[in-house]
Amino acid sequence: MSRDGKSGGSIGGDTDGMAEHFDVLIIGAGLSGIGAAWRLQEQLPGKTYAILEARDAIGGTWDLFRYPGVRSDSDMFTLSYPFRPWRGAESIAPGEQIRRYIEDTAIDGGIMPHIRFGSRVETADWSSATARWTLRLTDRSELTADFVYGCAGYYSYDTGYQPDFPGLDDFPGQVVHPQFWPADLDYAGKRVVVIGSGATAVTLVPAMAQDAAHVTMLQRSPTYLTVLPPRDVVFDVARRILPLHAASKVARVKNLAVTQGFYQLARRRPKRVRQLLRAFAVRALKDPAYVDEHFNPAYEPWDQRLCVIPDGDLYQVIRSGQAAVVTDHIDHFEAGGIRLRSGRLLEADVVVCATGLSLVPLGGIRASVDGTPVDIGAHAAYRGLMLSGVPNLAYCIGYVNASWTLRADLVHRYVLRLLRHLDRHGFAAAVPNDPGGQGRPLLDLSAGYVQRALDKFPRQGDRDPWLVRQNYLRDVLSFPRADVTRDMTFTRRLAPLEEIAS
Structure with missing residues (x-):
């Protein structure tokens, strides 16, 4: 099967005129984009569409990240598509299994011929006269569409966040970023320092500790961790008495209830959840002082996304002496490693900067409406999926407190x-009205990588339908019945289709 997507990407497209035209153009062939295409084919089979993927492979995040131990940080029974339940044995699955699952979904759904690999969108321009978007790609080709749906996530695939550490040029060892992991990196028998304490760091440390001489996780401040089993006991029991499809649904419902219940408990009873997380860590590490120094943050649980460690693997390598955690700030790099503000030298041969993502909305596409550039940060987020004043453009962002796919599918x-x-009503365009006044950020987390990019993203309003609630159980009831006409202006095409084609 061709991986460049060029031969099959025009399926359903109108090639009359200067640019191919589609009813819908989907940006991104990752978890969200493939899910969007499946739903589009299922519910509106007459629509023509193409998926524009900037890279040369399917899978998005799960193809890009190739660092040791890369895995989901959500359970697969809720991260998988509801129309194609997860059937794997592991609830916390390796990245390659997730990538293969996405690809298999695209193949089984007949979606692959619609994907145009190596198609990076540079600009998207809306014309009110024609009620169409014109998308210009980096290869100078153009496509038009009645509707554009951005499914490229919210971070840059081209750049990760890399702080400007003093003296970095003086360090003779190798410095890598997890987003661009070198396939030939040899860290066997070497001293490794992983800078960071997010989901990537807590995955890397136990994975690298198996071969490295020693691994140190260097964090600026303590972090919360939660332990989950790599396999789902409920699923294992259910599959003995139920068909596989039904067993997956049972596990999905159970995990939805547990994760949403835990999140709500954390927001309502943060002290209680703090005590629980500390107790789990003390039980695993047998050292209350160590836990209080490194795993008892000043912020409340879920002010930042809670990191999952399957089977407590990070705690295990710390107890074995293969790894350690240091909570301190970097003063500078030097020949022997990293000098901390406390004066301590962390000796290192390899440094991994798991320092976060560079966030960017709409895959970095520059959009305009009738020639006026769209400053995304100056717009309000309509239901967390459209921009005020911007016609026929939607974007997909999942939950920050639960599996991404749960909200993506809604x-x-x-x-x-x-x-x-x-x-049904013969309209050409839908434009969310400007609500006036803005409220919380769209991504309401205190994590540094989010705070650095707040001005790039739209903000919420102060009332429905401009609020984004991180509550799947509420959304799954309200989204299917939400009024699509509320705070929305609908228009008809100003120019006849015959003039557009000519």
């Missing part, structure tokens, strides 16, 4: 209901 189905409304 957004897919909402977008399709909006498209169905346009068709």
